[in-house]
Amino acid sequence: MTRISGKYLAKRIVVSYLTLLVIMSLLFVLLRSMPGSFITSMISSGMTNEQIQQIRETWGLNEPLWRQYIDFMINYQTGNFGRSPTYNAPVADLMIRRMPRTLVLFGATFLIGFIIGPLVGMYLGWWRGSKKDKSIFSTSLLLYSMPSFWISWLFIWVFNYELGWLPSAYMFTQFPEFQWTAFTVMRDVLYHIALPIMSLTFIGWVGSMLIMRPTMNQVTDEGYVFLAHAKGLSERTVMIKHAARNALIPVATGAVVGLAFLIDGSIIIENVFNWPGMGQIIVTSVLNRDFPVAQATFFLLAVLVVIMRLVTDVVYTYLDPRIKFGEGE
């Protein structure tokens, strides 16, 4: 096991931070290149020019762009996300309310996807080329090819519309007849999250399977697996204990890709299932030109990705002594 030098870690953290700064700058430019502004929705007929100036003033639109940019960069350093013109509320409040909902969705999908995916991948990789591998692999590719909103519709159709088993919207029962206790909260969330999770994982698990399968196949050729076989260990033991353990490393680093998939997926899924999280608000805020909200959502998602990359990089190094820095596989 390697030792990760403090210096290396410090360097990585600084680089990640700088990356975030650049992302923020890019965001600022991109969002403001869009035609239109949230101000459109606040100005109405019969307002005088002074009133319009007043509104622009209130929302800081009269400042020169560079000034707005600097304010934006400084405010974000201090955790000040500003105020949303469309929600008439501090952006931070919105984020605090919505972030956990999305994280619940992310977490559950991540967990399920990263259990099923590698397990199937392990199995397929081990038996690569077999009939089972071929049929399961091609089926999973078919699943992977489905548009997520479409499969969600099919699930809603079957489980909500036809059978009436599961709700098709929200995270909680809105006007519950029961008391909120730890148990009922859990039960209620599970009940509501079932369909979104099914739709997301139905497609999502394939991603980690695709990483696991070839690496599993690769490690079967490695010496230690051979050795384990020679020791007379059972096929199963070798597969799980020796081969899979090593094949999991790239899967873990693939988590970043998984996260990117999740972000895209959750945008669609949150919209289909009216899950009031980040994915829903990011689309509406962009379309409404609600820059403060759009900036904050993009920023928080970027933070998530950057941290994830940092962590996986470090974990990767830690797990695999063969890795030299700055080089791929």
Add this chain to the structure above:
Amino acid sequence: MATGQGDTESDGESYTRRWEPRLERLKRGWSRYSEHNIGILGLVILGIFSLWAVVPGVFAPHSTDWVAYLGEPPIESRLTAEQVRSLPHPPAFGDPFFAPLGTNANGNGILSLVIYSASNAMYIGLAAGLLSSLVGVPLGLISGFYGDTWIDEAIQRFVDIMYGLPFLPFLIVLVAIRGITTTNIIIGIAVTSWLNNCITIRGETLSLKERSYVESAKVAGASDTRIIFRHIMPNVLPISFVFLAQDAAGAVITQASLAYLGLADFTANSWGIMLENIKSQGYIFDAWWWLLPPGIALMLMAASFYFIGFSMEDVTNPQR
């Protein structure tokens, strides 16, 4: 297969000598590829879609302007209120009209729309895949070849930044800036999808440049450009085709997602727009004949790209 060919064409060897190993390699590749049923299946599906794209009129029972009850344009009559109410019409075979997959709410035949939409998906898939290869491959090559220099560092940091921008929302912003047209959607997809491409090619290049034939070319005084494009690129091309196929599949699905969010060009016939229409007109749970075909077509198109891609990967995988 990446055996050092040490080829020097300048010594005027015969045409056959020069091409034989390549042909040979292609043959070997094909036989390896054809071991995969899904590879063949992918090609067949893609073949059918290509035919739909090129000559849709041969396969489609009607044009896209055909209207149930009224027929092909020029249409010089109107639907009665009764007829309008019967739309979207379930599959009908001759009575009162022929529409094997039924019609949408406007009376256009679903089957014809599905067939005519193939070209759009094909175009988006291939164009976005190609574009993202055109960006990702050269950048990956350069980054890998100059590994551990400032050039590599710069490209990698750029990749990091792009990774930090969530794909779909970023795409929405791009489309919002540039307008909702198919071309802009393709550009948007390409701008955001070359990253994996670049990273993998970089990795490949890093290991390739240590190979003896590259070393010897260096010693022989070949320029960097020549080494990259003459000696390294041919060896990473197969794997970049894998990515091209995967990016194409991703692009097809992404376009559908954009359509779902209402951000696709509605004047072009496309499967995504068909699904968007069933949603916006409110027939999702009432017209299975309208809901299923475009989704299945999308799935098969994307799957065929994946099938081809993963079969190719096996061909390019040097370990077997």
Add this chain to the structure above:
Amino acid sequence: MSDNQSGSTRRRFLQGTGVAAVSASLAGCSGNGDGDGTETSGDDEDTPTPDQTPTEAQDDADDIPTGGIFNFGMGTNPNTLNALSSSSAYVGVITDRIYESGAAIDPVNFEMHPNVFTDWESEVLDETGDNGQSNVEIYFNVRTDGLTWNDGEEFTVSDVIFSYNYLLEQNPGGYAASLSPIVSVEEDDGDWDCVMTLNQPNGTFAYDQFGLPILPEHRWSDVDDYTTYEPADTDFGPVGLGPGVVTQWDPDTSVEVSFAEREGEYNLSELSWREEVPGVIAGGPFIDAMRIRVYSSQSALHQALFQGDIDSLYEGVRTSRISDAQEDENINLLDGFDTGYGHYSFNLRNTPLDDLPFRQVLGFAFDDVLWTQQLQRGYAQEGDFVMPPGYTAVRPETGSDQELLDGPSTQAFSFRQSSPSVPDVENIRAFLTEGQVITGEGGTYVGQDYPGSLTGVTASQTEPKHDYSFGPVESDVLQESDQDPDQEIRVNGETIPEINDGPLTMLMSPAQEAPQSAQMIQDWISSLQQIGIPIDREVVSFNTRVTRAYGEESYDAFSMGWVNLSPFATNTLYSLFHSDNADDHSVAETEGDDENTSTLLNNAMGYGVFDDAGADDLIDEARTTLEPEARNQASREAVERIYLDFPTMVVDYGVPKWPVSAEWSGALENIPGPGSTYLGTQIMQIHQSE
């Protein structure tokens, strides 16, 4: 998210203002003439005609069962509880239960009645203000017979004075139109409680100025900037004089407005006038609470209705589900009519749109039957005047013997076809080349008889301005067009692209919410191209379209809609068609850019700015006339003048079908906006079925 692209803020324009604002400000314009709201109405026999009296299962108020929770669905979330900073109709669904205004309108006779103010009187003064108009003083008394704020605090006259002065000082945009004529509101020295001074006569002050919400001094006096105040964050939520209190608030998913838990006394529903209006039930609300659920898509919203999760929804059932709703015995569909109209509007500043016959030709090419009968499935009425058919008093048919909507004088610009759905290209061209104009005189135009105008007005322009001819197709748009026109129009010998540096452009929304609208525009453009008019479409997002059309006026044509127009017409006509509300770009060209504003002025067409297209005289007359019948007559003339001048083509009126679960009775039918504009009235009288 379907409807989300759409998003919430665009709703202010899209869906117009909330119910509180019905009385206060003008509508918004809908993003698509045929949005969720306007695709409605049923078969012909179901289409309400305004002479039908509103109906409802009438009970004696004492026997009405009380209690129960009314579940209501919406497709867009209410973002805030601050009624001043938001004009979203979805916010209004909640805040209109909280705030009350001085006077109230009934949706049946469109008469103003006492509400928080008990009686009033107005007097035109001799003195004139800066605007050359006579000042007016309005004296009124404030109700002090036990009415309290919904938090139980005592309500006093000083609250009213505070409220008006606070609004005047803060001047929130949504109420600007009603606030601008107010000079002052003070306590009266004489017999009355208060006196309000206006800088001009206004026959509809009870609707405009008395429609402003009354705010509690004890809550708002500390609020320095209304835009950053969020009542939802306070200990009690929003405080007003209304019957409700907000008891649950999660704007993303669910809101509860309770009537049972209101503190203090609410007696506005018991006012005697309510018993005299047919269909209106006094003494409500009869329900304990209204629970609002927010859905992310129209599909989900309708699904919830059919599964019984909600008892009703905002606006009405979408076209595609109307037949399902009719068959569902658990759902009653209530008819209503539009409070606005969908339109295509033209920029009168651009050649040849500055010429009346050319604009009229744009009307001949619009296939109304395709739009109303096929694309809207019969759930829309063909458009003509800029006042919806429900507002009969200000429709030009009133006082004539012609039928509403169908009379020949309303059909002057109907689709001219040679065979069904095919435009009569030859005769339409001839209309232009022969120099014809429909001015209000009777005659036969493009093969159709027109008996002459209803009110006797004529168009502002009587002769064509330009010389039209047809020649070989030269412009790219037409050459590339699938329509293969054989000739192209020349205006004074030049093609349109030569004059304007390109073809005419129609701005339209991306099709996600209104695929039908997109199709209609496509068909209209095809017809125009067949005639030989080079026109193209440009798909732009809603925000961009609003900026381009209402802000910069850089467009040729665009489509949108208006809702929540005033039944008294005057305010609407002034706001939408008076030159005061248009940017005069010709002035800017000579005197610099200062004269042009990027203000969103409602009269994007520039109607009234030019001598040969305007109705300023008639609109001014209507606005300052205090006597109702004379005022309505002037409004009717203005409406018909606008029709003949054709700055805007009214394409449809929606016919809402508002669903209410069979468990509930008491809702009013055959009123405008039964599930939107006058939702407030419905909530006050809905009760459990026996």
